[in-house]
Amino acid sequence: MPGGMDLKNEVFQSSTCALCGACLDWCPYIANMEDHLVMRFDCNVGEGRCYAVCPRTYADWQAIGDRYLPDTPRNIEIGPYFNVFRVKAAAGIKGQQDGGTVSNLVKTIMEDELAQAVLLTGSEDHVTPEPFLAVDIDDIEKAAGSRFLASPGLRKIIEAQANKVQKLAVVGRPCQIQALRKMDFNRRPDKPPLDLITIGLFCMWSLGWDFNEYLQKNFPGEKILSLGIPQHGFVVKTDKGEHILPLDEVKKFNKAGCGYCLDMTSELADISVGAFEAEKGWNTVIVRSAKGQELLDKAVEKDYLICADYPEEELNRLKGASIGKKNRNLNNIQAAFDKGVKPFIDLNSEMYAQVRKLAEGMVK
């Protein structure tokens, strides 16, 4: 496994970095500010943990899926899953977006001590994300709502290890769930396995931090209260009112690294949570492992969550959206590889051929 300079050349400099944060804080060579991630100095370590954990360096994702979700029925569109539900909170949590599912799953984890800490992302100014390790139920409120700017939250894994956290729950973006699996998959044999519960989020893209400057320039002096995409358009709520930005305008700030992502629904998580497009106030929940099912059951048992069947046409729509993202970004990846970016997936594998075929079918 190569080292830091390879990570620098293959990932940082080719802008494929997803800003998951897995490489950060273990190593003093890698520095971060806002959404910039760089090598402070040239590193001469031949084999780096940084390279081994990166979701944008080569990995056999099928093998990784087989290791962590061995009994789960495969699905080419949205990854391995047992069940898909629509879910919502029985009672709201302040600041929640959509159904409040994630907040209640985290609450359940804490109450039942399924983990000693939960990696969440909050934001004091409702724009710039700040990852933190939550240990208290009161902490959950700080993380309610959606973040649109990418943040290297997985750096906190190091802090969790330093705090001797044995069991950790993580709420993360698809790239972060991938990195967590890779972290364990490539761990040295003398190191103990990671004991994790992973709640994966749906993610189409993240924004670069220059979006923050854009907001400040366009709404000077206004205090931002929340960002969201309720239906169409990007809604910025401020102390002066509500602004709707065209989605295409916002997408200009997409992080380049997100254009190489083939995972919309956190396909390697124990349980994945996203919006339920058909009806406001609900979430889509994909259960992928026994651990994930157990967590959902407990939250329902406690009457925190209400769980309902998932409409067939919505599932098809979800799968279509996921295939759409995969297909778009496969094209980006192909273009990047053509330009000399070192291949981090095997584009010739059967899986991607199927994605292309499904995408073609959708167009027809």
Add this chain to the structure above:
Amino acid sequence: MEWMITADEPGRTYLMQGNEAIARGALEAGIRFAAAYPGSPSSEILAMLGHVAEKMDLYAEWSTNETCALEACLGASFARVRSLCIMKQNGLLVVGDALHSASLSGVKGGLVLVVADDPSAHSSTNEFDSRHQARSAGLPMLEPANMQEAKDMVKWGYELSEQLQQLVMVRTVTRINHGRSSVSLGELPKEKPDPVTIGEWDRMVAINWFKDAQIAKIDQAKSIFETSPFNEYKGPEEPDMIIVTCGTGWLYSSEAVEALGLRDRIGILKIGTTYPLPEDFIVKHLLKTKKVLVIEEVDPFLEQNIAGIIAYHPELQVELLGRYGGKAMPRNGELNPDIVRNTLARLTGTAFTGPETAVIPPEEAVALPARELTFCAGCPHRASFFLLKQTLRIQEGQGVVMGDIGCYTMGGQRAGHYLYNFLCCMGGGINAAEGMGQLTRFGFKQPVLALAGDSTFFHSCLPGLVNAKYHDSNMLFVVLDNSATAMTGFQPHPGIGQTAMGKAAEPISIKKVAEAIGCPVTVADPFDISGTTSKVYDLLKQPGLKVLILKQECATLVVRKREKPRVWVDQELCRGDDCGCGRFCSRIWGCPGNIWDYEAGKAKIDEVVCVGCGVCISLCPAGAIKMEGGGACG
């Protein structure tokens, strides 16, 4: 025992450092005024004079720069007060204009300018030979060959200066300034004249009308030098070769002639009055031989002035050898007794049979690892360079960094992660940055930074800051304020609040000065690596001129003032070579306090060297470095 530089013991011999001898010579001459800007190897002289100033009834100051110092001495001289000005060779270039002007106006009270050269540039950016300035400005120059002469020449320099009504220069080199030898004391004056009243029609004006007077003065100096006891010939009446030498070259040559048993074949013509040369005296002696070897430090100055004499005197039929062309002698670098002896042995076909100087038998020789210059343990510059380097990497705009002169010059090497793209002279950084910062109008996109220390800020950055502000250059000016002129030994400067005489003064705030010029100023702590990195990052996004003061006191001063906290590595937490960082703390961060425990395979703190700044604590990814006790930092 009374300190020898003020001892009233005429005739008594002491072992004296050259710089002590110079100070003593000036005291024997009855100076009442001394001014200098510090710079190795000259720095001790004014420090000593400041120390004894009150007792010896004189005024001494660390001037803000060399021009301030020389012109201050001119002011004192106008009132017929004897004054001493001291600087290193770089400083002499700073005063170039003043020097060339003063030689036209001349002086009234004796004014001696001691300039200390640094052959091989041990503690300088160049080894400029200050003798060129004496010739260029048309000023007499003396060059002592030992510590006794250093004292005597300075003292005599005042008589010469007042006789000629001209500034007199004394050139020394590192081995004279910092070497020690016997010096026999002279008398200290019982009384010193008070300053005279400047009359309505008294003038000291530098203008070219006085060029003839200046030439007359240098011609008069030449005729005085013809009989000066500082010039002498020793050797046979018909030598195979004459060595013409000055300064330390005289000692090296005498030793070489002795060691090679050449006393009967080689003569030594020692010149103490380097400029203007005593032409008749030299011609008289060179007529004795057919071969001349010139031995001198730095440039072939004496050699080429003798070449000039030879050209005007066809009766001299000699082969001239020296540093010119680098054939007989090395063209640059400091000389030593071995180089001179080996040169002489080669030129005379003599074998040297004695022991080589400092030769270690091969079986006892140990290969020393190459060591680069580095910052002291706990030095704030290390943190400043670290955070600037990482900010420039994060910023991704390939920032260009203009360096300057001070301890932080070492930041251009590994100690500062090779941060500099540019280095010139004191005050050079801000001006180069101003120029480059103007290129944004032509599409130049890289951020431009200039660095300067606090002493350098006052020394030569003020006009540059005014220039950069007035023309609104796109640049970040970073003042590395460690509250010290650390490189040269902690001489006070205008920001410190103390004078050379140990008196309190109102310190001048760099922040207020920069703000008064109209610059937006940010003050940050370089020890707060992440916080200050954010500040620099934000500053680099802003257009126009920005000033950032990175303020943290020099570790060498801090450690004298406060109780040192204990810093140690919890080796349980240290990941050792598992860190994946290739021993970042001891290798990349590079503080001499961070060392490697080879037995444990873990990091370790050298608790003797560590001053407890605590920066490495914030850098260790495993949180393995701990601190307890001690006084607060900064």
